[in-house]
Amino acid sequence: MSLVLYSSSSDSNDDENDAKHKTKRFKPQLPSANIQLANEFDLSEKDFQTKNERSRLFPHERGNWALSIYAFVECSSHLDTMIDDLIEIFDDKWKRLMELHISLSKTIPIRFHHIESIRKGLQHELSLSMIQFSARIENVTILTNEDESTSFLVFTLDQDRQFAKLIEIIDKILREHRYPGYYANPCFHISFAYSMDKSRKENLPKDWKEKCLAVLKQYQCQPNAITIAVDDIRLKAGKRVYQLTKST
Helix, strand or coil: CCCCCCCCCCCCHHHHHHHHHHCCCCCCCCCCCCCCCCCEEECCHHHHCCHHHCCCCCCCCCCEEEEEEEEEECCCHHHHHHHHHHHCCCCCCCEECCCEEEECCCCEEEEHHHHHHHHHHHHHHHHHHCCCEEEEEEEEEEEECCCCCCEEEEEEECCHHHHHHHHHHHHHHHHHCCCCCCCCCCCCEEEEEEECCCCCCCCCCCCHHHHHHHHHHHCCCCHHHHEEEECCEEEEECCEEEECCCCC
16 A cells, blocks of 8 residues: 655745644554554464574565464373373474464465455454364374475374365465465374474484384373364464464
8 A cells, every 4th residue: 555645835935834834734654563453462482482493484574474374273181291202202302392283374474464354354264164173193204394494293184175175265365365375285284393403314213103103002092182173273473373263
């Protein structure tokens, strides 16, 4: 949106002075960077302490905000214990992530003035679809990000068709704002630990896959450990989080 200031002009200095006294000029201002939007809350520094250690996916540019959309995962006591048991299989170069989530979009740079429009569009479409379901943890694997700077220990999930319905809604709103959609063939997962160590691949235990499967089998009888509710969709822009759907 272009902001234009209009001022009167006159050949006479007296006319110009009269105009100044009669009219109070309006000076438009851009929205404050601290504006509070609906359903917004700030994450604490603790929530970001692990993310701040990792490298940016794209260079910082003034006016751009890093945006991502995800399903928040509530960590039950059984899931929490299972994660601890899994991380013990690996060396101390692997660090636990403080917050669990399922990515439903790429992390992309957007302009600040698009945040509220995207939030409203997503909230409306998601309320109409009423998509809520549960997914089960199927396996443990390792994924590496695009620039190969970081690897993640992740839980892979079932319910690809249900996730695909969510992605269709999210991609539609993002593309309406001329932003890219999600990956063509995504692997829906929950990252629970990461490593930036350069020798992380060489230092993996030879039997890590078998040991991880053994831990998963131990928790098969605990539904709270392997069943994940997908009902709390959130949008994150910078360090601000907007809740798009509420868990019941």
